[in-house]
Amino acid sequence: MESYLFPFDNLLCMLLGISFTVWFTLLLVFIIVPAVFGVSFGIRRLYMNTLLKIFEWATLRMERGAKEKNQHLYKPYSNGIIAKEPASLEQEFQEMRRSGSGSGLGGAEFEMSDIFHFCRRGVESIVDDEVTKRFSAEELESWNLLTRSNYNFHHISTRLTVLWGVGVLIRYGILLPLRVTLAFTGVGLLVFLTSIIGLLPNGGMKCFLSEKAHLMCYRICVRALTAIITYHDSENKPKNGGICVANHTSPIDVIILASDGCYAMVGQVHGGLMGVIQRAMVKACPHIWFERSEVKDRHLVAKRLNDHVADKTKLPILIFPEGTCINNTSVMMFKKGSFEISCTVYPVAIKYDPRFGDAFWNSSKFGMVNYLLHMMSSWAIVCSVWYLPPMSREEGEDAVQFANRVKAAIARKGGLADLLWDGGLKREKVKEVFKEEQQKLYSKVLVGGGEDRSRS
Amino acid sequence: MGAFHSVPDDHEYHILSEKTGFSLEQIGILHNRFKQLSHNSDVLRRNDLHTIPDLACNPIRSQIVEAFFDGRNFRKNCEGPVQEIGFEEFLIVMSYFRPPSVHMTEEQREDIRRHKLRFLFNMHDTDNDGTITLEEYRHVVEELLSRSGSLGRETAKGIADAAMLEVANMSMGRMGPGEVYAGITFEHFLKILKDIEIETRMHIRFLNMDTTTLCK
Numbered sequence: 001m002e003s004y005l006f007p008f009d010n011l012l013c014m015l016l017g018i019s020f021t022v023w024f025t026l027l028l029v030f031i032i033v034p035a036v037f038g039v040s041f042g043i044r045r046l047y048m049n050t051l052l053k054i055f056e057w058a059t060l061r062m063e064r065g066a067k068e069k070n071q072h073l074y075k076p077y078s079n080g081i082i083a084k085e086p087a088s089l090e091q092e093f094q095e096m097r098r099s100g101s102g103s104g105l106g107g108a109e110f111e112m113s114d115i116f117h118f119c120r121r122g123v124e125s126i127v128d129d130e131v132t133k134r135f136s137a138e139e140l141e142s143w144n145l146l147t148r149s150n151y152n153f154h155h156i157s158t159r160l161t162v163l164w165g166v167g168v169l170i171r172y173g174i175l176l177p178l179r180v181t182l183a184f185t186g187v188g189l190l191v192f193l194t195s196i197i198g199l200l201p202n203g204g205m206k207c208f209l210s211e212k213a214h215l216m217c218y219r220i221c222v223r224a225l226t227a228i229i230t231y232h233d234s235e236n237k238p239k240n241g242g243i244c245v246a247n248h249t250s251p252i253d254v255i256i257l258a259s260d261g262c263y264a265m266v267g268q269v270h271g272g273l274m275g276v277i278q279r280a281m282v283k284a285c286p287h288i289w290f291e292r293s294e295v296k297d298r299h300l301v302a303k304r305l306n307d308h309v310a311d312k313t314k315l316p317i318l319i320f321p322e323g324t325c326i327n328n329t330s331v332m333m334f335k336k337g338s339f340e341i342s343c344t345v346y347p348v349a350i351k352y353d354p355r356f357g358d359a360f361w362n363s364s365k366f367g368m369v370n371y372l373l374h375m376m377s378s379w380a381i382v383c384s385v386w387y388l389p390p391m392s393r394e395e396g397e398d399a400v401q402f403a404n405r406v407k408a409a410i411a412r413k414g415g416l417a418d419l420l421w422d423g424g425l426k427r428e429k430v431k432e433v434f435k436e437e438q439q440k441l442y443s444k445v446l447v448g449g450g451e452d453r454s455r456s
Numbered sequence: 457m458g459a460f461h462s463v464p465d466d467h468e469y470h471i472l473s474e475k476t477g478f479s480l481e482q483i484g485i486l487h488n489r490f491k492q493l494s495h496n497s498d499v500l501r502r503n504d505l506h507t508i509p510d511l512a513c514n515p516i517r518s519q520i521v522e523a524f525f526d527g528r529n530f531r532k533n534c535e536g537p538v539q540e541i542g543f544e545e546f547l548i549v550m551s552y553f554r555p556p557s558v559h560m561t562e563e564q565r566e567d568i569r570r571h572k573l574r575f576l577f578n579m580h581d582t583d584n585d586g587t588i589t590l591e592e593y594r595h596v597v598e599e600l601l602s603r604s605g606s607l608g609r610e611t612a613k614g615i616a617d618a619a620m621l622e623v624a625n626m627s628m629g630r631m632g633p634g635e636v637y638a639g640i641t642f643e644h645f646l647k648i649l650k651d652i653e654i655e656t657r658m659h660i661r662f663l664n665m666d667t668t669t670l671c672k
């Protein structure tokens with residue numbers, strides 16, 4: 001019995017050995033070495049263009065199939081279900097009074113029918129509102145062969161289902177293990193290299209080496225996600241002694257920005273693997289990690305940030321002022337804390353292309369590991385980064401106005417909607433102050449109307 | 457994650473459509489919205505509605521939310537507030553805001569008008585005794601006006617009192633010194649608002665359905 005197994009056993013081992021070596025060599029040559037040196041073969045762009053062609057074919061096929069079977073295609077709404085009244089509060093009340101003056105009360109006095117306006121507005125908000133929409137992942141017009149993005153497309157044609165099946169095999173069988181290996185390599189190398197560089201004495205050499213090491217490892221991580229990034233306006237890249245602010249869609253934002261330049265990160269100290277990475281990174285160049293207790297103390301936070309930017313040899317700080325992940329169709333309110341620090345602000349706009357993979361992290365729905373698994377089993381992550389020209393706080397402008405100005409610039413460049421609302425609304429409620437705004441407006445209409453009457 | 461939707465029963469939708477007058481498409485879209493608000497559960501609670509930021513800046517939001525949980529608005533002969541509602545009740549309350557259809561007889565129009573005004577009346581009459589007392593009315597007026605802005609509390613009270621007086625005059629003619637006005641009954645309410653065009657003021661306009669159709 002054993003003599004039968006023996007030659008096969010040997011053969012099997014040899015085959016495994018060869019395939020493993022080949023695979024690893026390819027990996028090294030085509031992915032890791034270019035990452036180390038910062039060059040690119042253009043394989044990822046080729047991959048992206050091929051995918052686009054396949055998606056177009058798939059969508060056409062689906063539309064044709066649906067027409068043949070006389071079914072309707074589900075194209076999710078992007079602009080809302082209802083037409084909201086465009087007129088302002090004042091206009092609507094004037095109209096109401098003009099039409100309803102038969103009741104004899106006339107003029108701009110309080111009438112029983114005034115409640116209609118608020119009633120209708122209230123129910124309109126229940127049916128469709130701007131904010132709740134932003135916290136669920138953006139819905140696509142065409143299908144990118146991932147069931148998770150469009151669950152209404154069930155079996156339309158065999159060819160399409162086969163294609164989808166092949167897609168699953170490729171993504172989970174080939175791409176996922178490849179990416180996981182790369183991720184481990186990248187992170188492991190980062191920890192290792194930064195620990196070694198940390199042993200060197202402080203000086204120009206250390207900074208130079210740490211920069212190279214960071215960039216190299218982040219580039220490997222970028223390939224681990226198959227992220228295809230286009231950087232625009234690189235002449236505006238953040239410089240030492242400044243703060244870089246960007247809109248936040250996912251934890252990957254950090255990797256995307258850090259693979260093109262060196263930044264000092266800000267964040268809470270974590271335990272576990274993250275903690276190990278954080279401790280290693282801070283050995284090579286100064287990052288700002290806060291203990292959990294220190295986070296509440298705003299003065300301490302501001303002081304540390306101020307100290308960091310005052311030192312011109314230190315790297316620019318990277319901050320995400322929205323405070324939470326938004327689904328990349330809009331930019332929400334920037335928290336003013338980062339804008340109170342006196343230095344130049346370098347805004348950066350990041351826009352993901354949703355056709356290849358949804359980068360939005362809904363942290364109330366999925367955990368971090370789940371999210372990373374999603375990312376690594378998508379086709380690719382395609383995004384554009386725009387470096388905007390630096391801005392500073394002007395005379396007579398307070399932190400909130402400055403924050404809004406920066407936010408508007410980022411939203412405009414990235415093609416995102418500029419919203420007044422607070423990203424914290426993902427979890428909390430609206431402040432009382434907004435309700436009072438509406439009340440004040442209504443009161444003004446009544447009081448203002450009274451004045452008109454007395455004049456006439 | 458994209459779980460597979462179970463396509464809801466067409467039959468159920470047809471029944472709802474007949475009860476409320478919405479089209480099948482509109483019911484489907486409202487159902488999606490219901491599920492979004494209730495986080496994919498079958499019942500909606502007050503808290504779910506309170507999480508809508510746009511609603512939170514509406515001065516009478518608590519009245520509006522209460523209206524959704526008010527038994528009198530369900531047309532089922534049940535009274536009093538409930539803790540949670542299903543999709544059917546949600547749709548029935550929404551149907552008070554349905555746009556008027558073009559082909560309607562005078563009688564149907566009158567009927568719809570009465571229903572809408574009844575909805576508003578219920579919103580004011582919180583203790584369900586059939587009349588809007590001065591207290592209840594004052595409460596609504598105060599909610600609508602600012603407590604800290606250009607109108608003080610006294611002014612708001614004054615406005616409510618003046619409005620009540622007008623209503624009393626209209627419905628009861630001149631009152632003697634000893635008479636007390638009990639409150640606005642539903643009939644008085646109808647009389648006061650008979651000239652206001654409710655049909656155009658109290659409905660929600662659904663967008664043209666050409667580009668948004670349901671998958672069967």
